[in-house]
Amino acid sequence: MKSRFAAAAAGLFILAGTAAASAQDIIIQPEQEVIVREYVRERPVTSVTVPDFAFESGTVVPETVELYPIDEVPDAQYRYVVIDDRTVLVEPQTRRVIRVLD
Structure with missing residues (x-):
């Protein structure tokens, strides 16, 4: 029973880490950032x-x-x-903040 719980907890931890990491995997090149700012x-x-609202990477933007x-x-x-x-x-898939442009 304990091993099943530990395995389930580990699986959830891995999934949560994957979701949080996905926003950080998106790379915005400097030339893209210039285009975005102008746009x-x-x-x-x-x-x-x-x-x-916390203006930092990984924060989730509400569905509303x-x-x-x-x-x-x-x-x-x-x-x-x-x-x-x-x-x-x-x-857009996770609604997690990638970057805040100041």
Whole structure:
């Protein structure tokens, strides 16, 4: 019984680690970041407020917050949103923060 519990707990730990790591696996090249910054500046979206939001990689953006595509970056694996006037890049599948652009 203990070994089954330990195996189940280990499996959940591995799955949780994989989900958290996936947002960090997305690499934004410096030239992409320049394009993203310009894109966001030229196409402003309404800033939203998310109470107690932590502006750091891995934080999950609530489902109620709309994510916007970045059409100028081909095959972009991320979307963006403006939270409290800060641009946040988000992995759409997990809704985890990849990077905050200041």
